[in-house]
Amino acid sequence: xxxxxxxxxxxxxxxxxxxxxxxxxxxxxxxxxxxxxxxxxxxxxxxxxxxxxxxxxxxxxxxxxxxxxxxxxxxxxxxxxxxxxxxxxxxxxxxxxxxxxxxxxxxxxxxxxxxxxxxxxxxxxxxxxxxxxxxxxxxxxxxxxxxxxxxxxxxxxxxxxxxxxxxxxxxxxxxxxxxxxxxxxxxxxxxxxxxxxxxxxxxxxxxxxxxxxxxxxxxxxxxxxxxxxxxxxxxxxxxxxxx
Numbered sequence: 001x002x003x004x005x006x007x008x009x010x011x012x013x014x015x016x017x018x019x020x021x022x023x024x025x026x027x028x029x030x031x032x033x034x035x036x037x038x039x040x041x042x043x044x045x046x047x048x049x050x051x052x053x054x055x056x057x058x059x060x061x062x063x064x065x066x067x068x069x070x071x072x073x074x075x076x077x078x079x080x081x082x083x084x085x086x087x088x089x090x091x092x093x094x095x096x097x098x099x100x101x102x103x104x105x106x107x108x109x110x111x112x113x114x115x116x117x118x119x120x121x122x123x124x125x126x127x128x129x130x131x132x133x134x135x136x137x138x139x140x141x142x143x144x145x146x147x148x149x150x151x152x153x154x155x156x157x158x159x160x161x162x163x164x165x166x167x168x169x170x171x172x173x174x175x176x177x178x179x180x181x182x183x184x185x186x187x188x189x190x191x192x193x194x195x196x197x198x199x200x201x202x203x204x205x206x207x208x209x210x211x212x213x214x215x216x217x218x219x220x221x222x223x224x225x226x227x228x229x230x231x232x233x234x235x236x237x238x239x240x241x242x243x
Contacts, residue, residue: 092183121174128161
């Protein structure tokens with residue numbers, strides 16, 4: 001496995017540490033792993049959950065636009081994730097219409113001297129009647145509906161919100177917009193449930209147990225590879241490589 005050698009001597013002390021850690025992590029994944037070698041016709045899309053929001057910190061369901069901003073911890077998480085992600089040589093940055101996703105994405109855009117393209121379709125799955133409830137109260141009911149979607153019952157609706165097919169259509173439309181830019185290694189900042197459900201229902205090699213066994217934490221990521229013609233394959237679920 002090739003190791004990328006970098007000279008962080010000119011970086012500030014704190015940044016120097018993350019440069020070394022980030023280089024080791026990314027050399028083992030995005031830069032050097034055969035799983036991330038992108039054929040000419042393929043696209044590598046990295047979906048990233050936003051940093052911790054104030055509603056996350058308070059344990060409250062918050063799916064309405066624009067939603068709460070990042071907490072102080074979320075800001076730090078986002079800065080660290082941005083630096084690691086920048087080592088993977090991304091060529092586009094996208095975010096949902098929710099404040100916490102855009103704030104998280106902006107740190108990567110700053111690393112790239114780029115901009116954040118906002119795509120409303122990347123927003124979180126709507127909570128409907130569970131909006132504003134404590135996560136421990138409304139969360140299990142929402143996830144029960146999402147489990148039904150993953151089992152193929154996409155007609156089931158979260159009360160007061162969207163059904164599975166409506167969600168898949170609007171998130172999938174956002175993915176098509178990303179593809180339409182011509183970027184080959186885009187990073188899209190979205191939300192935990194939205195990323196997990198769309199990915200597992202859209203790839204040819206889903207690992208459905210990951211939905212409950214390994215939920216995406218703040219700044220957790222999922223990587224898919226493929227193209228609209230041949231379809232998509234899951235290659236990495238927040239560090240779990242998928243063959």
